[in-house]
Amino acid sequence: MYSRYARSRRKQGAWAADNPGNAAIRKELLSHLLRLAGPEIAGTGLILDAGCGTGWCLRALIEAGVQPERLRGIDIQAERVAAARLTVPGAGIDVGDARRLPFPDESFAVVLQLTLLSSLGSHQAIREALGEGMRVLAPGGLLLIYEPRVPNPLNRHTVLVREGDLDAAGGRRREEVSLTLLPALARRLGGRTEHRYGRLARFPFLRTHRLIACRA
Secondary structure, eight states, X not given: OHXXXXXXXXXXXXXXXXXXXXXXXXXXXXXXXXXXXXXXXXXXXXXXXXXXXXXXXXXXHHHTTOOGGGEEEEESOHHHHHHHHHHSTTSEEEEOBTTBOSSOTTOXXXXXXXXXXXXXXSHHHHHHHHHHHHHTEEEEEEEEEEEESSOOTTOTTOOOOOHHHHHHTOSEEEEXXXXXXXXXXXXXXXXXXHHHHHHHHTSGGGEEEEEEEEEO
């Protein structure tokens, strides 16, 4: 599926990092990540981005002060891993499957699963990835899950993560916040993004995603 997306000019244009709306979406998400995982990010433990893509979030963590040697990333696509290694030199980034993480138990202070789960194709796969995320967390570690909170009728490949999937993973849910202005709208704000994004995102019915923090 993602290989087809990579060949689609429409998809690549929609996801372009230089689109002000996409930049605002990432900025908002990052601010919540830093807030929820502040003590862990400021500490010395390892941080894993499962489904890291081309490494934008790992790069943002470095810019926030995290040392590259604390960062790990996996992605199932080799071309994305190659791009992430260029984006985040010094981090440990490899090809891997989030349903079968190549790490020992209790290895990480933080595990990120950012729009990973809904891309896996089935609720069984979602539960496997959630279970693996919890397995590799150190006691008291933090699993951060960012996913759509409403169905996407325009993309039949996206699976909505259910409450039962989250409950099956175990862990103690610490906080959940709704965020992300409807991407199709955010991407059309152009030069008005800085002033309009935050105002529009105040309306709950325009927020399409949620960020969930779970403690091991």
